[in-house]
Amino acid sequence: MNTPRLFTVTDRRDEITATVTLELQPLDDQPLPVARPGQFNMLYSFGAGEVPISLSGSINASDSVRSADRYTHTLRAVGKTTEALARLQVGDQLGVRGPFGRGWPMDQLAGKKVVVIAGGLGLAPLKPLLEALLADITHYGHVQLFYGGKRPEELLYPESLIHWSEKIEVQLSVDQAGPDWRGHVGVITQLLASAEMDPDNTLAVICGPEIMMRFTIQALQKQGLPDTALYLSMERNMHCAVGHCGHCQWGPHFICKDGPVFCYADIAPWFFQREL
Amino acid sequence: MRAAILAAEHLDLLIQALRDSGYLVIGPVRDELAIVYDEIRSVRDLSQGWLDEQEKGHYRLLPSGDGRYFGHTVAANAWKKFLNPPKRLLWRARQHNGQLQFMPQSEDAPQLAFLGVRSCELHAIEIQDAVFVHDQHRDEVYSQRRQSLFTVAVNCTRAAATCFCASMNTGPEVTLPSDLVLTEVLDDASHYFLVDGGSERGRNILATLPLRAATSKQQALAKKGIESARQQMQTGPRFFDSAGIKELLYRNLESPAWDEVADRCLSCANCTLACPTCFCSAVEDTTDLTGEHAERWQQWDSCFNGEFSYIHGGSVRQTTRSRYRQWMTHKLASWIDQFGHSGCVGCGRCISWCPVGIDITEQLQAIQQADKP
Numbered sequence: 001m002n003t004p005r006l007f008t009v010t011d012r013r014d015e016i017t018a019t020v021t022l023e024l025q026p027l028d029d030q031p032l033p034v035a036r037p038g039q040f041n042m043l044y045s046f047g048a049g050e051v052p053i054s055l056s057g058s059i060n061a062s063d064s065v066r067s068a069d070r071y072t073h074t075l076r077a078v079g080k081t082t083e084a085l086a087r088l089q090v091g092d093q094l095g096v097r098g099p100f101g102r103g104w105p106m107d108q109l110a111g112k113k114v115v116v117i118a119g120g121l122g123l124a125p126l127k128p129l130l131e132a133l134l135a136d137i138t139h140y141g142h143v144q145l146f147y148g149g150k151r152p153e154e155l156l157y158p159e160s161l162i163h164w165s166e167k168i169e170v171q172l173s174v175d176q177a178g179p180d181w182r183g184h185v186g187v188i189t190q191l192l193a194s195a196e197m198d199p200d201n202t203l204a205v206i207c208g209p210e211i212m213m214r215f216t217i218q219a220l221q222k223q224g225l226p227d228t229a230l231y232l233s234m235e236r237n238m239h240c241a242v243g244h245c246g247h248c249q250w251g252p253h254f255i256c257k258d259g260p261v262f263c264y265a266d267i268a269p270w271f272f273q274r275e276l
Numbered sequence: 277m278r279a280a281i282l283a284a285e286h287l288d289l290l291i292q293a294l295r296d297s298g299y300l301v302i303g304p305v306r307d308e309l310a311i312v313y314d315e316i317r318s319v320r321d322l323s324q325g326w327l328d329e330q331e332k333g334h335y336r337l338l339p340s341g342d343g344r345y346f347g348h349t350v351a352a353n354a355w356k357k358f359l360n361p362p363k364r365l366l367w368r369a370r371q372h373n374g375q376l377q378f379m380p381q382s383e384d385a386p387q388l389a390f391l392g393v394r395s396c397e398l399h400a401i402e403i404q405d406a407v408f409v410h411d412q413h414r415d416e417v418y419s420q421r422r423q424s425l426f427t428v429a430v431n432c433t434r435a436a437a438t439c440f441c442a443s444m445n446t447g448p449e450v451t452l453p454s455d456l457v458l459t460e461v462l463d464d465a466s467h468y469f470l471v472d473g474g475s476e477r478g479r480n481i482l483a484t485l486p487l488r489a490a491t492s493k494q495q496a497l498a499k500k501g502i503e504s505a506r507q508q509m510q511t512g513p514r515f516f517d518s519a520g521i522k523e524l525l526y527r528n529l530e531s532p533a534w535d536e537v538a539d540r541c542l543s544c545a546n547c548t549l550a551c552p553t554c555f556c557s558a559v560e561d562t563t564d565l566t567g568e569h570a571e572r573w574q575q576w577d578s579c580f581n582g583e584f585s586y587i588h589g590g591s592v593r594q595t596t597r598s599r600y601r602q603w604m605t606h607k608l609a610s611w612i613d614q615f616g617h618s619g620c621v622g623c624g625r626c627i628s629w630c631p632v633g634i635d636i637t638e639q640l641q642a643i644q645q646a647d648k649p
Binding site for chain 1: 366367369371374375376377378379380407408411412413415526529555556557558559561562563567570572574577579584585586587588592593594595597598602606609610613614
């Protein structure tokens, strides 16, 4: 397993509760490898451990695409390692390995209508995809974003959502909201059920909690989208990220190297299996 | 090269020739109550004259009453620990005044010679090669040790009751490449090895040994020994048709057989540690008391451990049922999708070393039974 490469935090932004976005730059003068939307890095906080975190686009809403010499990661403090990473300040150092895995099928999106469906923190791995689509919007037929969260203040990237809604259709949904909320209240699948879709010419990309993705898959199938048009990003406990440690095995797949993004047609036999 | 004969009293010359060529020789030795693979310096270290009696949750050594060196079958431990060390330091890090520094660890790979590798074990090594050498990413420690490895394979002329290589098509006769292949024959008063050189360096070693040409009778006796091992397995209870196992297991993820085995399985991980192909590992990051030094260690892990499948919110595989299903389905089915071949070589170690005597061949047959309409 490779030794991490030394990086420093060049920018930092507090997002929603316990969630931060870090912009990272290597301390050596070597260029960064090409990182594709949907791939992930292993981030190491000194003494606290290493975790897989997806690449998540640019740190400022006004930047159209990620800077080629930085990585940006949005992460939530849920355990010892992510808590240590979330405490990092500008100038602090950390280790990075990656990027790893297969990302979103960017080549196949050209000329298609794209439906982007995110739940909670699942918007983070989709942000670089959205930025790439928006930077070159004439290449894509039509882009819709459906984004759901628990409460309005739990929706990630509020500035970007406003910015994006000027160019693409953005529909938001929350489980609970106060009287000033103007979006949908309920689950994201209700919005999908009533959305206008062109099943023969659409690709859907999905990221969120597994339970949300299960219901989303069923809603899209009801809309008539074939399994080959559905892509989603999976999450498991990855230690090595290169297919050696075995922790992320899922049926016949290693999520670290065969995923984390899968075409649903390839994983349909496994996706609804419990405790796999 | 034609098959040749090495007299049993000259076996030590082979060991010394390997040592003189710079190899650390590993072979079967008796360690208290079991035969294990460990370093050998001379023929006297070998577990000559001992037989293993293996059954479900059962392993006993018995005197063989003859002078055979390889009358026993596979040792308790697999060769994998010499190619993929159970615990190793990957790198060190230091943080001082906010400056972080990584120090990668590298090793001068020992030049290993394995003496007494069985056919199923050559298959097991090839299976781990697919994970650590031939996949997208290479494991450098494994690859370097593997590259210089010298193998002296031994054809099995006896099968333990737990052996089922004949079902998995991985033995008992050595068919994969090996630098040397021996077949031990003890016939009335004569005790010798039929020897084949399978590589240039194998033949170079042979050139230093006092060999005789093998007669057709000697070759026939060696063949007969191998056939006898095959017969023992084919007439035993662990002989089954391994074709179609993948499809069988894939369509039986909810078989009641998983509930039955989960009631007995202790989720202790013995089977995965004894298995010659199980390759999973975990990493652990540690710091010292000063808080300035950190290390990353990699050590063998098991899909039977609760935290193995941990992600934020809990373990994906909460139940023993799901862990046993993962292990057996991976071993016999999804391994085929991942690497093009089964992950089981039929060595039987998981059967002998299961403390409650769970038998993978019985479990497979239970699923086959329940599968019938």
